[in-house]
Amino acid sequence: MARINLEIENTNDLEVSDIFSELREKVGEIPAAYRAFALHPHILQANWNRTKNILGKGSLPIEVKEAIATRVSKVNGCDFCLKIHKENLVKLGFKSATVESIANGESSDQRLDLVLKFVSTATKDPHHLNDSDFNALKKLDFSERDILEILTVMEMYTGYNKIIVALDLQPDD
Structure with missing residues (x-):
């Protein structure tokens, strides 16, 4: 409640x-x-x-943004948000097993896998990000604009997660 x-x-x-x-x-x-x-x-x-x-807006597809939201919600322990973003990924055509992997920070797609690992670190402790993390994204053709967008999506959902957890919002509220 x-x-x-x-x-x-x-x-x-x-x-x-x-x-x-x-x-x-x-x-x-x-x-x-x-x-x-x-x-x-x-x-x-x-x-x-x-x-x-x-x-x-931006250059990242909605599927990547929802994957980020899913992973960030799992890292932040926001079960309410995790449920919503998992459902959104299914609506976007992802299979349940793939959605579970994304929530756990893994993907068979190399680019998405790297993004999930990047946002996991950025969410838990951004001080642990280093130049090699950014360079790895750049090697997979993520531009600096893309990287900023990845971080912005992560930051927005981290903020929402924290408010929702603090207020103890539930799906039936």
Whole structure:
């Protein structure tokens, strides 16, 4: 059970209502985290805009971004987030066994495997990243822009994981 009251979907706040409508259109429901963010409409707006921009723009495919979200959620112990991102990978066409491997930081695809290992280290302790980690990505044709995008996706989901765990949000909230 959430540690704070979550905003109801039938809000009278126009800004919140507009974002909730957009969320319903994009994901079918209002995720608990966004209902929590709605307690402060400016926080809801900032987080929704951030998510749309990071997931909807850039050079990394959504499959890689969801794989990053899945791995980061596992590393951060956010079971709620892990469940959602695993489901998203299945919707994107990944088989269950592949999704489990991704959650555990492994992939048969060399590029994705390296990304998963990179974000695992960056999530746990970014001080352990070194030039060879960056050079390994570059050797597999990841540009510096791609690397920044990988880190940004990792950072966004790490932040969401921490808020969701702290609030003890659950799938049925």
